[in-house]
Each structure stands twice: as structure tokens, then as C-alpha cells.
Amino acid sequence: MNTSLRLRAGLVSIALLAAFLGIWHLATRSTAPVTTMSPEYAKLMGLTATQGKSAMPGPLDVGAKLWEHLKRPFYDNGPNDKGLGIQLGYSIARVGTGYLLAVLVAIPLGFLIGMSPLLSKALDPFIQVLKPISPLAWMPLALYTIKDSSISAIFVIFICSIWPMLLNTVFGVASVRKEWVNVARTLEVGTVRRAFTVILPAAAPTILTGMRISIGIAWLVIVAAEMLVGGTGIGYFVWNEWNNLSITNVIIAILLIGVVGMLLDQILARFTRMVTFPE
Amino acid sequence: MTDKFISIEAIAKRYPGAGGATTTVFENLWLSMKRGEFACVIGHSGCGKTTVLNILAGLDAPSEGAVIVDGQAISGTSLDRAVIFQSHALLPWRTVLGNVAYAVSSKWRSWDRAKVRAHAQTFIDLVGLSGSEHKRPSELSGGMKQRVGIARALSITPKMMLMDEPFSALDALTRGTLQDEVRRICLETGQTAFMITHDVDEAIYLADKIFLMTNGPGAVLAEVVENPLPRDRGRTDLHRHPLYYALRNHIIDFLVTRSKTFTTEKPDHDPRNVPVVHIGKPGLSIASNGEEPRQTWMPGTNPGLSA
């Protein structure tokens, strides 16, 4: 039953993919030159109009180009021509650094806030104001103070991934079942040991959920941040290829951004499953 | 004075109510227990039994008054007073062994892993859970979870056990077995035990002393009923004891009628000197004062077995 459902779902997925690729192919294949076009417009449209070739690459073009990229992911021909592997590597490294810094700040801070009603009340207005700020709005300030575009991008990742983790940690810690805390209290367990043996395991699923939301947001933001700061990274690659009018490369980049985002999410999902306990 | 192992002295619990008023759950409550005694508290829902137990455990502080255990006023929780929670309160991310070992390693911090495990294992065996040590609480039945709670409480060899309706969620059969076990363990280890229950028969079987509380708010400890049944009583032939029905009627009468009217009928009730009721001893008793019994007693056919 279960396996047959999976099998059928898989078949439907493949059919949908095939249909999508088919329609894409049909919509972008070469057609006969359109004769009823004014010559000025034809000039403007370039190849598209004069040769009946669509500017939108078809799936075969994209596939061929993708294969080319996959064969040489790490070449480096100067600042504007690097392999996709290198560009993705830069982006992942920035996300990783900013995200890890955010983890190091958000989880201990969230613990403190969650365990102390005083801190929780005192810091609440700051969090409420800072949380809704678009991470990219920090960019000019970051560039001005840090004066390094790469570190500024890391800072933006840090600031955007900190909020979901912080809020989930606070919530998870503050809503640990009272009876579990009472067990620790009747056993005269000290605050530090209680934090690690009762509160951390009890709040871990909520914290990990926050971390999973954060990694998703961080990966969304890195593309926009790299478009702004330029230089390296998958976001810069997308912008650069758009300036080169290479829609094929843009599509490939979009595809890879999606795949990497999915992988990051899956990794966090796996960690979440590891710390989740059945009640 | 020296025979009071536990002495609750003039405690009160108040909560801020609506519109600046305060709700008094109870006030000026006095209660004492001897070492090795088994006491049950009976009273209607909401009268403040759990509150008293939490204060005794140190989980909650009284608004007024003090609790003295073994000659010392308590301030907070202690490993000497183990609590068996109504909802068992096992840590779901730990196994059975892990839950008991957590308590053991909290009491004896210097013990190594092997020693902690061995000690925990003996208590798991004691409650009859050998073979389930590596299961998680979610894989256990309600009765098994409650046993883990008992093993955890016993494993720290406390001086007293506080139990909040430990068996109320269990079926009659499991409840019976666990009652036997708790009674045996308490007698063997000389525990002082304080148990909240809604089950009159459970109280009669287990308790040496039964505390009857009136309805809240403003609940008072109305009477202390001495259990006239011999210490070596068996669960199955309780009802054969000549005083069993007098005792049971007395408690049920209290729950059905007098718990509501007690405070108005006895305005001169002295909470410091709560009347001690000795069933079957004329002059001191209230239940057997010559009144005609209002019901005929037939074992097992009595409704309202638990209040």
C-alpha cells in the first residue's frame, strides 16, 4: 500500500516533469520567420525575430549547458568567469559562516531570555522592532561600517537568520512542561545541569524548527545580498549572466539555487528528526 | 513534639483574584505526621490537596506559615522528599533506565556510570519492569509509566514519599497491584508517605491516618480519621473487618454531605486541634454514635466507591 503509493506518486512526478519539459520545448523551438513585422522592431528583437529563434532557451540548450558546467565546476578564468561550483561554494561558505555565528548568539541568548522573565520583558521591545527589518536594509550600514563587501554579506546573513532561531529558542525554553522542570527541582538539580538535561532536550525540537526556518531565509537572502555586493557567489553569477544576456546560465543558476536550498533544508530536517521525541 | 516528623504549621495559600481581591484556597492549616506513618488526604476536587502536597514538596511556597520536616523548616525541594506525580512526569527523551538513572545520578553525583546503572536497575526490578529498561516512556502502558515514576522516587531512598493521585489514571487491576507494591515497599523501608487520593478504598487499605478536607475555597482540615484496621491487612479481605463499613461510611458521609456544611455547622472548629476520629470507640468517634445505619451494606454493590 505504502510502496505502491510512493511508486504512483513517483510516476506522476516524472509525468509532470516530462509534460513541463515538453511544453517548454514546444514553446521555445525555432519557428518560421515572421514576415509581418516592421523592420525596426525586427532589429530591436535581434535573432528572435530575424531567425525565428526564441530568446528563451529550450530545455535542450539548458541541458547541454548544464552538462558543460557539471563537467568543469571549478574552473577559474578571472573575476567574471568562474565555475558554478566555485560560485556556489562562495555562497554556501557565506551562509554557513553567518548562520553559525547566528546559532552561537541566538541559542544561548534565547536560553537566557526564555529562563528569565525579566530579560524577556526587557528585551522584547528591541526584538519586536529589529525582527521585521528586511535584512537587505542593513546592507548600506554594514558596508559603511565594515567596509568589506564579503563580510557585509555575512553580516546580513547573520542578522536575517538570528530572529527565527532566537524566538523559537525563547518559546521552546519558556514552554518546557512544568512537570519536567519540577522533576529536576525535586531532585535538587542545579540550574546549569537542569538547562542541559531537561530544558535543552525538551526545547530541542522547537529550537531545531527555528534553525530550519533560518537556513531557508538565509539561503533566500544570500542571492539578493550577492547581487548587491557583487564579486563572487551564485547571486553575483545570476546578475552577471543577466548582464551578459545569457538566459541559459540564469536558468541553470536558478535550478542549482533550488537544489542547494532543498539540500540545506533536508539536512536540518534530519537533525530535527534526531532530537524529536515521541510523547 | 518529638514524634512529629512532619509538621505543617498554620500555612495559607492565597492567589490574587479578580479586581484586586485575593482568593484564599486555605488558611491556618495545621497537620502533622509521625515518622513511618502513611497518610492519605481525601477531599473534593479543587479544595487544595495538590497545593498542600506541592508546599510539602517545596515546589510551591505557602503564603503564610511554615513546614517543618525532621525539626527543620523547609525552604525548597529536597532529595529527602520524593514526589510521585499524578501525570508520572517521565522525561520522554530518556529510556526507563535513563529516567531512573537521572534521579540516581542527581543524588549521588560522584558515582560512575556503572554504579548508577546498577543501582537504578535494582529499583526497576523492584517495581517489576525488568526487561523494559531500554524502552522509552511512549512505548509503555499507563501502569508501567507509573511504575517507573515509583522506581524513580524510591531509587533516591527518600525519607518521605509524596504522591498526588498516583493511581487514579489506572485500571482497577493495575491499581490493585501497584497499591500492594507501594504498601509493601513503604512498610519495608519505613517510608513516611503522604498520598492524595479520591478512592476511599485505596485510603482505607493504605493509610494509617486519613485527613478529610472540606470543600474550597477556604478549605479546612476537618478531621483526622485513625484507621482501625490492623497493620497487616490484606487488600482482598478488607471488607471482612468488623470496622470496615463504619470507617467507609464515615468517610463517604463526610464527602457526600459534611464536606459542604462542615464550616457552617462547626464555627468553633479549631484548626490547630483537629478532632481525631477513632472509629468504633464510643465517646471519641462520630460515626458510631448509636445512630441507625442508613443503608444496608453489601460488599461490592455500593455505588460511589470513589468520590
Ligand SMILES: Nc1ncnc2c1ncn2[C@@H]1O[C@H](COP(=O)(O)OP(=O)(O)OP(=O)(O)O)[C@@H](O)[C@H]1O
Ligand atoms: N495559579 C493559580 N491561580 C489561582 N488559583 C489557583 C492556582 N492554582 C490553583 N488554584 C486554585 O487553588 C485551588 C486548589 O487547587 P488544587 O490543585 O490544590 O486542588 P486539588 O484539591 O488538588 O484538586 P483535584 O482533586 O482536582 O486535583 C483550586 O480552587 C484552584 O482554582
Ligand SMILES: [Mg+2]
Ligand atoms: Mg490535585
